[in-house]
Amino acid sequence: MIQDDLEMHDKQLSLLSLYEVLKKNPTFNSSREKLIQFKPFTFLNKQKPPIAHEISRLPVTKPLLRPEDIVRMFPMDLITKCMAKVTVYQRKHSGVRELDIALEIVGLGVFANSTVALMKKGTRHSKLCKSFLVEENPELPIVLKNIPLLSNKAQVLDLTAKECLTDEIMHISLTKKFGTDPNIVVFAASTLGVVLDGHITANQSDIQLSMSGLSKEIVLFPVNCNGNH
Known part of the structure; x- marks a missing residue:
């Protein structure tokens, strides 16, 4: 896993470059090459539930991880748990925007909710790209005719x-x-x-x-x- 991450850094690929790809109304041809490079985080043990924080109240001991330093994406089940935590936090703390919330993943770090949202978008686009990977059948036009x-x-x-x-x-x-x-x-x-x-x-x-x-x-x-x- 470490070697994979080093290769991503060598290629200058991070969540920041993922953001640049996705903001340009991506197509299969324009995005696939970069999207398939991103792998999910792998957890050896069962993860503890994410912890929601207000970014403005984070202690100095819990700095936000920057998108340019992240080369992997959360698995979809963890993204879903993060989204649920944001919803619960907003219910308990009226007036707090989604952009003002961060999610702490125990043992990994603290991620801005906007970063988690970017991971969700990247995961969705990666899944869509796989839908284009169909086997070409050169005989199909003849069969149809x-x-x-x-x-x-x-x-x-x-x-x-x-x-x-x-x-x-x-x-x-x-x-x-x-x-x-x-x-x-x-x-x-x-x-x-x-x-x-x-x-x-x-x-x-x-x-x-x-x-x-x-x-x-x-x-x-x-x-x-x-x-x-």
Whole structure:
């Protein structure tokens, strides 16, 4: 881990350079090379809960770590705990802004809440970059051009957003994205019938019957309103 940190310093990469990347409306091409360099902090033992402080009241024995001296990011679970501590602190101390709060990570140091927020943003962007890493299939254009135009398979072309997505394609897309989550069910939009002037043309008793057996926490309704999905 020490060697990795030394290499980051040699490359002049820190949370300050991460801030410079993210403030420029980053794209995959402009940010990936630097984002993938940042590794999470590794803790050998179970971490104690973060401790929230007001920056103006920090003792001299607890200096803030500067972004330019930090070359790693908190794991997402620790970031979530820090955010919760900030919320609790603000409830107990009315009028204290988020920017005025620091989080002490026992055994590691004291971090401004703005630094933790930067780590959260960096982690989110790093995760998004991974979504672009798909295997290239040079045969795909040929396969698409040989799809029978009057078959259901042709609906995959709707995903290019050249036309309005059909109910079936919206349902397939959402099911593919959320189908593995046991707390989410994707409702078939075709059950709603045609939505006209804010009114559903389908028989409401049929809709109630379709939903009567659902016990999920989240129910998604794919809807196409004037081309907005």
